[in-house]
Amino acid sequence: MTRKIGITDTILRDAHQSLMATRMRIEDMLPVLDQLDEAGFASLECWGGATFDACIRFLDEDPWDRLRTLKKHLKKTPLQMLLRGQNILGYRHYADDVVEKFVEKSAENGIDIFRIFDALNDVRNLEASLNAVKKTGKEAQMTICYTISDAHTIDYYKELAAKMQEMGADSICVKDMAGILTPARGIELVRALKEVITVPIVVHTHCTSGIAQLTYQAVIEAGADRIDTALSPLSEGTSQPPTESLVIALRELGYDISVDLAKLEPIADHFRVIKDKYIKDGTLNPKMLTPDPRALLYQVPGGMLSNMYSQLTQAGATDKYEEVLKEVPKVRADLGYPPLVTPMSQMVGTQAxxxxxxxxxxxVVSNEVKSYLLGSYGQSPVPIQESFRRSIIGDQEVIS
Incomplete structure (x- = not known):
């Protein structure tokens, strides 16, 4: 029997988060929401991540109104959000009862799939949100933040996935936020995970380094069940591979794909106009639309790149972009090789x-980095040099 591969489209969330710092407005989505609902996606990622913050801070929108509006039009397709575990959608840990109430209200207002991650892959920071999702009866998709260091071995990821399934994960996502998962490593990783878990495996990557399409083909051949793509106008560069191209290629390879290409054409036409508008007003820098193989060296995620460039633009220091890129891996090493995903990506990027x-x-050291060095965010993957830690926090007591 032909194997079915689910496609999650990120056009409503991660595509514009990665390319233009989450600045797409709800009015630019509204005209095609009903058509998106008929396209046959396994899910639509549309909320969470930086959307909550961006709606309030930059777009003058109520993020809850946005979610309710999306659900009003997207009635058939499961709606998916990215949840930062104990951080919810913020940049610090919140109390368990706050986490539980947030998840409850998110489910009530339309979320069907919760992709839950912790920036340090510290499963202790996932327990409250996982339990809250299970109470709602929605899908709890636990997430492995993929990165590279001597500590992040295949055995490390196998142990993490097995623990997540034991905790109650309904599916597990391999989240390659920096686009550094190579095809060979992807095959090795997915096959290894299949040895220890039985729940569906989702793979999420970015085109930042230029290898994402090859990686998707490789991981699907190795047994992955779902992948994330973005409609072509907001694909490539720091975003995901183009949905339409992947659908055509995977069908020709013999996979069962439920997405209706004919229904995507008018939707893509709409977003081409939207893309041109954001390029013209400076919200979308064309620099973000092309791959940069240096990502394989710097391991900087797409959303982090667009935000760093935005910060440097505001500071009138875009000439320092290359220098900051080179500083990122140095800061990451100092901090014990955390995966570069929110909030760690913001901490490392801002510090660099x-x-x-x-x-x-x-x-100058941010308060968030100081809190991290005090242990407030969890355990670092690799022990931090004590001399470095003490140079920042002095003799303050560290949380274990």
Missing amino acids: TMNVLTGQRYK
Whole structure:
């Protein structure tokens, strides 16, 4: 029997988060929501991540109104959100009862699939949100944040996936936020996960380094069940591979894909106009639309790239972009090789930027980095040099 591969489209969330710092407005989505609902996607990622913050801080929108509006039009297709575990959609840990109430209200207002992650892959930070999702009866998709270091071995990921399934995950996502999962490594990883888990495996990657399409073909051949793509106008570069192209290619390879290509054409036409509008007004920098193989060296996620460039633009320091890129892996090493995903990506990116702009490393240190070094966010993947830690926080007591 032909194997079915589910397609999750990110046009309503991660595509524009990665390309233009989450600045797409609800009015730019509304005209095609009903058509999107008929396209046959396994799910539509449309909320969570940075959308909550961006709606309030930059777009003058109520994020809850946005979710209710999306659900009003997207009645057939499961709606998916990205949830930061104990951080919810913020940048620090919240109390368990706050996490539970947020999940409850998210489900009530339209979310069907909760993709739950912790920036440090510390499963202790996933327990409250997982339990809250299970209470709602919605899908709890637990997430492995993929990164590369001596500590992040195949055995490390196998152990993590097995623990997540044991905790009650309905599916597990391999989240390659920096686009650094190579085809060979992807095959090895998915096959290894299949040895220890039975729940569906979803793979999420970005085109940042230029290898995402090859990686998707490889992981599907290895047994992955679902992938994330973005409609072509907001695909490629720091976003995901184009939905239409992947549907055609995977069908020709013999996979069963439920997406209706004919229904995507008018939707893509709409978003081409939207894309041109955002390029013209400067919201979308064309620099974000092309791959940069240096991502394989710097391991910087798409959303982090667009936000860093935006910060440097505001500071009138875009000439420092390359220097900041080179500083990122140095800061990441200092901090014990955390995966570069929210909130760690913001911490590392901001610290790298400050190190470069001040001309002296760690002359200015953000409060978030100080809290991280105090242990407030969980355990770092690799032990942090005690001399470095003490140079920042002095003799303050560290949370274990």
